[in-house]
Amino acid sequence: xxxxxxxxxxLLAAALLAAGxxxxxxxxxxxxxxxxxxxCMVADTGTINDKSFNQSSWEGMQAAAAANSNITVxxxxxxxxxxxxxxxxxxxxxxxxxxxxxxxxxxxxxxxAALASPKQKFAIVDCSYASFCLSTKPxxxxxxxxxxxxxxxxxxxxxxxxxxxxxxxxxxxxxxxGQQFGTVTIYMDGFWDGVQYYNKQHHTHxxxxxxxxxxxxxxxxxxxxxTAAGATITNTFIHDGADIIFPVAGLVGxxxxxxxxxxxxxxxxxxxxxxxxxxxxx
Numbered sequence: 636x637x638x639x640x641x642x643x644x645x646l647l648a649a650a651l652l653a654a655g656x657x658x659x660x661x662x663x664x665x666x667x668x669x670x671x672x673x674x675c676m677v678a679d680t681g682t683i684n685d686k687s688f689n690q691s692s693w694e695g696m697q698a699a700a701a702a703n704s705n706i707t708v709x710x711x712x713x714x715x716x717x718x719x720x721x722x723x724x725x726x727x728x729x730x731x732x733x734x735x736x737x738x739x740x741x742x743x744x745x746x747x748a749a750l751a752s753p754k755q756k757f758a759i760v761d762c763s764y765a766s767f768c769l770s771t772k773p774x775x776x777x778x779x780x781x782x783x784x785x786x787x788x789x790x791x792x793x794x795x796x797x798x799x800x801x802x803x804x805x806x807x808x809x810x811x812x813g814q815q816f817g818t819v820t821i822y823m824d825g826f827w828d829g830v831q832y833y834n835k836q837h838h839t840h841x842x843x844x845x846x847x848x849x850x851x852x853x854x855x856x857x858x859x860x861x862t863a864a865g866a867t868i869t870n871t872f873i874h875d876g877a878d879i880i881f882p883v884a885g886l887v888g889x890x891x892x893x894x895x896x897x898x899x900x901x902x903x904x905x906x907x908x909x910x911x912x913x914x915x916x917x
Contacts, residue, residue, distance in 0.1 A: 670705065671705050671707065672706050673706075673707045673709065673729070673730070674696050674708045674709075674731065674733050674735065675709045675726040675729065675733070675734050675735065676693055676696055676708070676709070676711075676737065677711050677713060677719065677722040677726065677734065677741065678693065678712050678737055679713055679737050679738040679741060679859075680713050680715065680859070680860060681859055681885050681886050682712055683710060683712070685885055685886045686885075686888075687859075687888075687910075687911045687912060688738055688760050688885070689738075690912070691911065691912050692737050696708040709726070709729075711725060711726065719736070719740075719744035719745075720744045720748070724748070727755055731755075732756065733756040733757065733758060734748075734757050734758075735758045735759070735760065736757065736758070736760070737759070737761075738759075738760060738761055739761055739762050739768050739816045739818050740816075741759060741762065742759065742762045742768035743769070743770075745759050745762070745769070746769045746770060746778050749778035752780075754780070757778070757781045757782070758781065758782040758783075758784055759782075759783060759784060761784070761785060762783060762784075762785065763783040763785045766785070766818055766821075767817060768817070768818065769781070769783075785818075788821055788822050788825065789821045789825035789828070790825065791825070792823070792824070792825025792826045792829065793825040793829040793832070794829060795826055795829060795881060795908050796825060796826035796827060796828060796829020796830040796831075796832075796881075797829035797832055797833045798829070799829070799830060799879040799881065799908065800830040800833035800834065801833060801837075803877075803878055803879050804878055804904065805876045805877065806839075806840065806841050806842060806876075807842045807844055807875065807877040807878065808841060808842070808843055808877055808880075808881070809843065809844035809845045809869075809872035809875075809877035809879070809881065810822075810826045810827070810843065810845045810882070811823075811846070811853065811868050811872075811881075811882055812846075812853065812854070812856070812884055813856050813883065813887055814858065815853075815855050819883050820846075822883040823853060823883055826846070826881055827848045828848065830843050844877050845872065856887045858887070859884055859885035860885070860886050860887065861887055861890070862886060862887060864887060864890065865882060865884060865887035865888055865894070866890035866891065866893055867890075868891070869882070869890070870894050870898075873894065873895075877905075878903075878904060878906065879906045880895060880907045881907070881908040881910070882907075883910045884910075888909065895907045
């Protein structure tokens, strides 16, 4: 939700900055005109109906446009990773006031475009120099025209892990990721830490399946779109005794939800936590 609000706020602020006053002529009454502002978003492969970053980011941009008639928003979908740079270039050619890219995978394409076009404003969701999303080099050139839309997700994941440990009836909870990126594993780290803290405070021994903080090894679907993989992974966790599942995998999590529903229909008692957006809505 914070990310949705931040994207909307960025566009609204940019619209205010873009607004200007027309110079009055010597024979007319002074008037004020407001500049038009176009916000453009490049969606990742999950599409804008992914119940995750793409969707919440696009909803934020639409909210900005609804709040200010001088703002127009556009979106381009990405069928594959090869579309990232092409879509960014297309929006640069359309003179967008800001180009918002969505997700960790778009870091290199966004950084490259920003360095090549320093006067173009960019923003990227869930990606930062601190997470090495924008560059893997030890000392990368910094593109100062990229607004990095991130927050410290390890903190809310910690709360989720603590809650999961308090809710489990089997003594086992589970988490898995879409792909092993820093912005994914930080959630899994926080979840793991929250469970350990609960164990320490309550002298319990709740186990975390799917991730080890110490080894940084765990279970991953390999992408963020394969719902069948999400169902398979979740069924394995349920079979192994986990009764709380926490996917950090975007659209893949919908497969987890289906597996949880099926398990409960068969008489089991399995719960699920969500990431990025409201899981009940998703």
